[in-house]
Amino acid sequence: MSDDLRVKKPPEEAAGLSAAISSAEFVPAMGVVRGTRTLLRLNQKDGFDCPGCAWPEPEREHNLFEFCENGVKHVADEATKLHIGRRFFEEHSLEDLAERSDEWLNAQGRLIEPMFREEGATHYEPIEWDEAFALIARQLEFSKPNEAVFYTSGRTSNEAAFLYQLFARRYGTNNLPDCSNMCHESSGSALKEAVGVGKGTVHLDDFDVADAIFVVGQNPGSNHPRMLTALEAAARRGCQIVAINPLPEPGLIRFSHPQRYESLLGRGTQIATLFLQVRVGGDAALFKGLAKILLEEDAIDKEFIDRYTSGFEAYATAIRATSWSDIETGSGISRDQIHEAAKIAMRSKNTIACWAMGLTQHKHAVATIQEVASFMLLRGNIGRPGAGLCPVRGHSNVQGDRTMGIWERMPDAFLDRLGATFGFEPPREHGYDTIGAIEAMRAGIVRVFFAMGGNFLSASPDTARVAEGLEKCALTVQVSTKLNRSHVVTGRTALILPCLGRTERDAQKGGDQSVTVENSMGFVSASHGRNAPASAHLMSEPAIIAKLAKAALGLDWSDLVADYDRVRDLIEKVVDGCDDYNARVHAGGFHLRNAARERDFSGVTGGGGRARFFVHPLPQIELAEDELLLTTIRSHDQFNTTVYTQNDRYRGIEGDRRVVFMNEHDIGKHALVPKERVDLVSSAGTVEAFAVIPFSIPQGCVAAYFPEANPLVPLGSYADKSRTPTSKSVPVRVRKREGPSRPQSDR
Numbered sequence: 001m002s003d004d005l006r007v008k009k010p011p012e013e014a015a016g017l018s019a020a021i022s023s024a025e026f027v028p029a030m031g032v033v034r035g036t037r038t039l040l041r042l043n044q045k046d047g048f049d050c051p052g053c054a055w056p057e058p059e060r061e062h063n064l065f066e067f068c069e070n071g072v073k074h075v076a077d078e079a080t081k082l083h084i085g086r087r088f089f090e091e092h093s094l095e096d097l098a099e100r101s102d103e104w105l106n107a108q109g110r111l112i113e114p115m116f117r118e119e120g121a122t123h124y125e126p127i128e129w130d131e132a133f134a135l136i137a138r139q140l141e142f143s144k145p146n147e148a149v150f151y152t153s154g155r156t157s158n159e160a161a162f163l164y165q166l167f168a169r170r171y172g173t174n175n176l177p178d179c180s181n182m183c184h185e186s187s188g189s190a191l192k193e194a195v196g197v198g199k200g201t202v203h204l205d206d207f208d209v210a211d212a213i214f215v216v217g218q219n220p221g222s223n224h225p226r227m228l229t230a231l232e233a234a235a236r237r238g239c240q241i242v243a244i245n246p247l248p249e250p251g252l253i254r255f256s257h258p259q260r261y262e263s264l265l266g267r268g269t270q271i272a273t274l275f276l277q278v279r280v281g282g283d284a285a286l287f288k289g290l291a292k293i294l295l296e297e298d299a300i301d302k303e304f305i306d307r308y309t310s311g312f313e314a315y316a317t318a319i320r321a322t323s324w325s326d327i328e329t330g331s332g333i334s335r336d337q338i339h340e341a342a343k344i345a346m347r348s349k350n351t352i353a354c355w356a357m358g359l360t361q362h363k364h365a366v367a368t369i370q371e372v373a374s375f376m377l378l379r380g381n382i383g384r385p386g387a388g389l390c391p392v393r394g395h396s397n398v399q400g401d402r403t404m405g406i407w408e409r410m411p412d413a414f415l416d417r418l419g420a421t422f423g424f425e426p427p428r429e430h431g432y433d434t435i436g437a438i439e440a441m442r443a444g445i446v447r448v449f450f451a452m453g454g455n456f457l458s459a460s461p462d463t464a465r466v467a468e469g470l471e472k473c474a475l476t477v478q479v480s481t482k483l484n485r486s487h488v489v490t491g492r493t494a495l496i497l498p499c500l501g502r503t504e505r506d507a508q509k510g511g512d513q514s515v516t517v518e519n520s521m522g523f524v525s526a527s528h529g530r531n532a533p534a535s536a537h538l539m540s541e542p543a544i545i546a547k548l549a550k551a552a553l554g555l556d557w558s559d560l561v562a563d564y565d566r567v568r569d570l571i572e573k574v575v576d577g578c579d580d581y582n583a584r585v586h587a588g589g590f591h592l593r594n595a596a597r598e599r600d601f602s603g604v605t606g607g608g609g610r611a612r613f614f615v616h617p618l619p620q621i622e623l624a625e626d627e628l629l630l631t632t633i634r635s636h637d638q639f640n641t642t643v644y645t646q647n648d649r650y651r652g653i654e655g656d657r658r659v660v661f662m663n664e665h666d667i668g669k670h671a672l673v674p675k676e677r678v679d680l681v682s683s684a685g686t687v688e689a690f691a692v693i694p695f696s697i698p699q700g701c702v703a704a705y706f707p708e709a710n711p712l713v714p715l716g717s718y719a720d721k722s723r724t725p726t727s728k729s730v731p732v733r734v735r736k737r738e739g740p741s742r743p744q745s746d747r
């Protein structure tokens with residue numbers, strides 16, 4: 001049996017020449033001329049917003065090449081010359097597609113015509129657009145509003161998101177789960193309670209004046225590479241950077257700017273001044289330790305605390321009472337090292353705390369993020385230049401979608417304005433979030449599952465149970481650009497509706513349209529697709545929603561779709577902070593107001609207009625003697641469930657993603673040898689034949705890639721309050737394999 005896995009020593013720095021070479025390898029997929037032209041338009045004022053992550057572009061000066069190695073991959077993936085239409089679906093039955101890898105499915109090319117799977121059919125067949133809308137309308141008519149679910153992934157534009165939530169609510173439901181439920185929902189829940197706004201409070205130029213930046217549970221070298229430019233500039237002027245991560249991610253340690261000639265040659269810039277190799281799930285303990293030192297040393301901003309916060313006394317008492325031994329055991333970090341980090345915090349006048357999935361996807365994620373917020377409040381690190389809270393968002397417009405009303409529990413004020421503007425009574429009962437939607441599907445309640453982008457099956461926890469849920473639906477509809485596993489595991493009937501991507505020209509009656517997006521720092525700007533569409537059959541997302549509204553509800557939104565300025569005029573009426581929306585986005589964009597950034601904490605419920613300190617117990621993670629705590633992570637060559645290659649250059653992996661990173665001590669303890677294939681078993685399921693990779697990771701912790709490891713994440717295991725699946729802390733057992741070392745289905 002062949003084994004393609006090759007393991008190298010991970011590099012000591014990120015980007016540099018290897019990134020320039022690696023991104024060049026993805027350009028031919030677009031055709032060289034089209035590819036180069038496409039990249040020149042990426043993140044430019046009259047170009048399109050990168051469909052990758054939500055890190056902002058510099059507002060002042062646009063670097064001619066304002067993109068990163070991974071932006072090139074995401075763009076190339078959408079702008080590919082390969083297309084799949086009826087011939088492809090004639091050749092490949094659903095059974096055949098089910099056997100293919102995620103990488104293979106995505107690599108087949110762009111979806112170019114609507115396809116329908118009849119009940120019991122072995123294949124998808126072509127269907128006319130109008131027929132497809134009539135079919136959905138019929139199913140919606142047979143269903144009660146609560147029996148339909150409308151999922152959104154975070155690439156959807158503000159205009160499409162606004163129309164989509166309006167459609168769902170006019171149909172009568174708040175069942176609007178989104179990828180954010182699995183992503184930064186914990187940040188939203190935590191910050192809303194602590195500072196009154198569920199979004200980050202910093203702008204990009206705060207990075208120019210921060211004295212210290214804590215980067216917690218985040219791998220910017222792979223997932224937000226342009227953030228490294230900001231971190232590098234900060235490091236060069238002496239800003240202290242503390243990286244908190246179970247893995248020594250190369251981008252956090254050292255970075256060479258791939259677009260600057262001199263850094264292609266020499267050694268890059270040292271990024272992290274201090275690296276704390278925290279245990280998986282150990283961040284709450286660590287931040288309690290940091291706070292304990294600030295309190296002991298009286299290095300706190302009393303004036304700020306008195307004037308702007310509540311709950312300090314109880315918090316300080318609880319922190320003082322937390323023992324060092326609990327802090328050291330919980331975090332896996334010694335008191336001395338925590339002291340090092342605290343010293344950096346105490347010397348810094350202005351500190352930024354950044355975080356991503358390493359904090360949000362745990363049972364105690366909301367509490368942990370509140371520990372970070374409390375640590376920041378102690379020194380008044382919010383609402384002044386160079387200081388603030390910075391949850392770094394994932395999908396390029398996930399934050400905008402939420403602003404536009406994609407949420408199963410939008411506040412009443414929003415629903416009031418929506419109802420008043422459109423003359424209807426929006427439903428008030430909260431809808432299903434992602435976990436709720438899966439449970440409802442499994443209970444047979446959901447008849448219609450409609451997905452505006454994404455890959456619900458593979459992104460969700462507990463893949464096998466989600467599949468059972470989807471298969472119980474009468475109709476599943478996927479509005480998509482590329483083929484993925486959610487097209488293969490379907491309801492009794494299924495539709496694929498192919499749509500335009502971010503890079504493509506969107507021609508409507510009123511001319512070529514632009515859309516708007518909001519980045520991780522609340523900046524709203526326009527994005528203009530310029531490439532010729534992959535096929536003349538594609539529709540834009542707003543056009544698809546308008547056709548659906550006509551077919552299902554008899555609403556005529558054709559004027560809105562003819563000119564998206566008209567959609568934006570309506571957004572202005574409904575969405576808070578969007579006054580003069582058209583004028584401001586056409587003039588280059590604007591920052592949405594963030595009250596907490598101005599030290600206005602009136603959004604804190606029951607907090608009397610003050611930011612809140614919270615008292616949380618130390619999280620207890622219970623593991624049996626032979627269990628390890630699994631965290632699921634992204635490689636350098638994927639975008640969420642879209643797998644570009646089997647490699648992960650920054651972790652030294654080539655040719656096979658089915659690996660489990662393990663501490664050498666644990667490898668010995670379990671009597672394993674490097675590269676041995678093992679099965680990983682959790683209470684939810686088993687994944688087979690993962691190769692054991694000795695790695696620098698704390699004892700008792702292991703890491704494996706998302707989405708391959710998703711069958712292990714139990715459906716019933718999610719964060720308190722935010723209900724975000726605990727993808728970063730799954731108790732697993734390692735089981736030795738008998739028989740073949742690799743599963744047969746791996747092709």
Ligand SMILES: Nc1nc2c(c(=O)[nH]1)N[C@H]1C(S)=C(S)[C@@H](COP(=O)(O)OP(=O)(O)OC[C@H]3O[C@@H](n4cnc5c(=O)[nH]c(N)nc54)[C@H](O)[C@@H]3O)O[C@H]1N2
Binds near residue numbers: 220278279357632
């Ligand atoms: N190229 C690329 N870019 C992307 C994406 C992509 O898939 N590919 N996805 C986009 C999306 S939707 C998102 S949400 C972001 C995700 O961006 P990240 O949050 O950076 O992504 P992850 O790989 O999930 O890993 C998070 C980091 O947390 C660390 N970690 C794991 N467990 C813990 C823990 O318990 N504590 C701490 N402190 N750290 C921990 C991991 O080692 C890893 O470095 O990236 C966005 N950008």
Ligand SMILES: Nc1nc2c(c(=O)[nH]1)N[C@H]1C(S)=C(S)[C@@H](COP(=O)(O)OP(=O)(O)OC[C@H]3O[C@@H](n4cnc5c(=O)[nH]c(N)nc54)[C@H](O)[C@@H]3O)O[C@H]1N2
Binds near residue numbers: 483
């Ligand atoms: N175990 C584990 N699970 C996780 C995570 C984890 O860290 N670990 N991370 C979670 C996170 S942070 C997130 S955000 C979710 C991601 O969940 P999703 O957002 O649902 O998944 P994606 O993989 O981003 O979706 C990819 C698909 O989107 C479609 N697509 C791409 N561009 C467009 C477009 O412009 N329009 C439309 N309509 N479709 C488009 C393509 O068909 C592509 O196959 O996964 C979550 N799941």
Ligand SMILES: [Mo]
Binds near residue numbers: 182184
């Ligand atoms: Mo995400």
